[in-house]
Every structure is written in C-alpha cells, then in structure tokens.
Amino acid sequence: MNKNFMYGIGAVKYKDFTIGYIEKNSFDLGGKKPEAAKIEAEQVQGAPVLVIPQSNGGIAPTFNVIQMNYSNLHKLLGGSLHYKKEDSEKKTPIGWTAPSEVLVMQGPWELSLVSGQSVLIPNATLLSNPAGKLTLTETSKIEVTLEVAMPEDGSQPYGVFDTEAIPDEWGQYKLPPAEAAAAASLQ
Numbered sequence: 001m002n003k004n005f006m007y008g009i010g011a012v013k014y015k016d017f018t019i020g021y022i023e024k025n026s027f028d029l030g031g032k033k034p035e036a037a038k039i040e041a042e043q044v045q046g047a048p049v050l051v052i053p054q055s056n057g058g059i060a061p062t063f064n065v066i067q068m069n070y071s072n073l074h075k076l077l078g079g080s081l082h083y084k085k086e087d088s089e090k091k092t093p094i095g096w097t098a099p100s101e102v103l104v105m106q107g108p109w110e111l112s113l114v115s116g117q118s119v120l121i122p123n124a125t126l127l128s129n130p131a132g133k134l135t136l137t138e139t140s141k142i143e144v145t146l147e148v149a150m151p152e153d154g155s156q157p158y159g160v161f162d163t164e165a166i167p168d169e170w171g172q173y174k175l176p177p178a179e180a181a182a183a184a185s186l187q
Helices: 070-077 168-172 178-186
Strands: 009-014 035-039 050-055 062-065 080-083 093-097 106-113 117-132 140-148 159-162
Touching (some): 070 080, 070 093, 070 117, 070 140
Antiparallel strands (some): 009 106, 035 050, 062 140, 080 093, 106 117, 117 159
16 A cells, blocks of 8 residues: 555445445545635735635535435435335335435545545535436436534544554544644654
C-alpha cells in the first residue's frame, strides 16, 4: 500500500450498517473551497487590503447506491418494510413503501477506501432521493449526499486514518482530540 494516495471506495458505513453497491464513477468527495471576505479600498487597486477567513474547506460526499434491495430503500429513504404474514420474525422483506415524514439520518459515517485509509465523519446528515431510469441499459438508484456538520462536542468534523489503525475514540464515534494527535506525531 502506498500511503501517498487515496483512492477507491471500498465500503460506506453508517454506524453498524454497510451500504450496498455504489454506482461506478459516482462517488465524489465533494470538496468545498475555503471562504474568505475580501476587503477592498478605493486607494489600492488590483488587490484587497485585507482578507478575512470565513470558513475552512470541507467535504460533502455524494454517491449513487444501485443496490436497490428493500433494506437499502428503508435505511436510506425511510418508510416502511413489508413482510409476509407468516414471517413473524420479520427476516425477509417483500416490499417497501415511501415515508410520509422526512427521514432524518444523522450521525457517524465511515468511508473505507481501497487504498487502506478510512475517512471518519462523526456527524453528517443524509440527504437522499430515488433517481435513475427504468430501462434495460441502466438501473435505478438512490442519490445520496452527506452534509458534514460540526460534532456536538465541537471537535473535528472529519479525519482520515489508516483503516487498520482507526482510533479507539471512534468506538464512541469521536475523533481523537487535536492535542492527542499532535503529541502522537512528536513521538
């Protein structure tokens, strides 16, 4: 593994749920550029006299889920699963209906990469919708966007770690404090 590169989506996980197949070439990390206010003066032409940073850059991953089984429909779009009457343990759904209320799926996400890293996001909100065409040349899909938000504890919004060395804090869906990471890098 060459740790100088990040590539290839291996799995997308929400808590203990691993999302099914993702459409080839649909995954985009959704990098957002930093924002700044540029203060200009009449007396100075060609460049601002002050640049005030407003926000760091960020991510907002987008991808299309093409494994349209009932479980994925339910997990990613909300709604209800339906079972045969004799399936009292509700193991094998036979249908799904759309939700009548807005689905709010917020929390921790892990993007496990083929290159050996994982992008850990403690707090992202899922936005999803059914899409695609019903033809014999492509499949329907669930279009997904993860809107990354600041964790409730005010810690880092996301981090990248070796998949084999995910920090212990991630068990509580937290990233290690910046101070701990800086101390570890000095050793």
